[in-house]
Amino acid sequence: MLDRILSKRIVPVVVLDRADDAEPLAVALLAGGLDIMEITFRTAAAEECIKRIAARFPEVLLGAGTLLEDEQVQRAKDAGAVFGLAPGLNPRTIAKANAIGLQFSPGVMTPSDVEQALSLGCKLLKFFPAETAGGTGMLKALAGPYGHTGVKFIPTGGITSGNLANYLKLPVVAAIGGSWMVDKQLVNEGKWDEITRLTREALAAAAAC
Structure with a gap:
């Protein structure tokens, strides 16, 4: 998974209200050259969207985001997601x-969050909310004591086409969301x-970093 993410360096964070939008969105992203996506469990349609994309587009590295409960983790896996993300750190x-x-x-x-994640075997971490939490300055600070552990971050929250390069230039950043x-x-x-x-433009900007 990490190799796939490192090759593209962009994870689109998708909120879908209608299951019928799932396949057309996947087609649009693939046409733009991106075969990774995170579908957030913020809507009632999320699980069905994951099922449809997993069934029709097995080449997509499909993730489920905003997984806050055990049952959501199970549902995401059963639907066909191959990775999951959460806004916070819950050992359960x-x-x-x-x-x-x-x-x-x-x-x-925070540093305490990073240490707890590492203690639980997690090395690819979502840094959220990126801009509010200090942005690239905070990531540089975290890289100092933790970079040698092999930890990598996917900053999400406030990332735009205008600031993505600032993040992707940091060695500790695997990709942006x-x-x-x-x-x-x-x-x-x-x-x-x-x-x-927009997907093509984003990938070109990421490749230039």
Whole structure:
């Protein structure tokens, strides 16, 4: 999983209200060159969206985000997600993910969070909310004492096309999580060509870092 993420360096954070938007969105992202996505468990449609994409597009590295409870972790795995993420660090959900073989990236914001994550065997961590929590300055500070452990971060929260390069230039950053290329309004209005265009632009910007 880490190799796939490192090759693209962008994880689109997707919120889907309608299951019927799942396949067209996957097509739009693939047309833009991106075969990774995180579908958040913030809507009632999330589980069905994951099922549909997993069934039709097995080439997509499909993740489930905002996993806050054990049962969500199980449902995400059963639906076809191959990795999970959370905004915070909950040892119970990490244990559940480990038990069922779902690669899991908990959210961290502080040195204590990072140490707890490492103690639980997690080295690919979501840094959230990135901009509010200090942005690249905070990540540089965390890299000092923890970089040698092999920890990598996926900063999410406030990442845009305008600041993604600042994050991706940091060795401790594996990828960024962003939603501008899969903006909810674009999805709801079915602007798939625009999503493809924004995805291509994002990947080109990431490749230049």
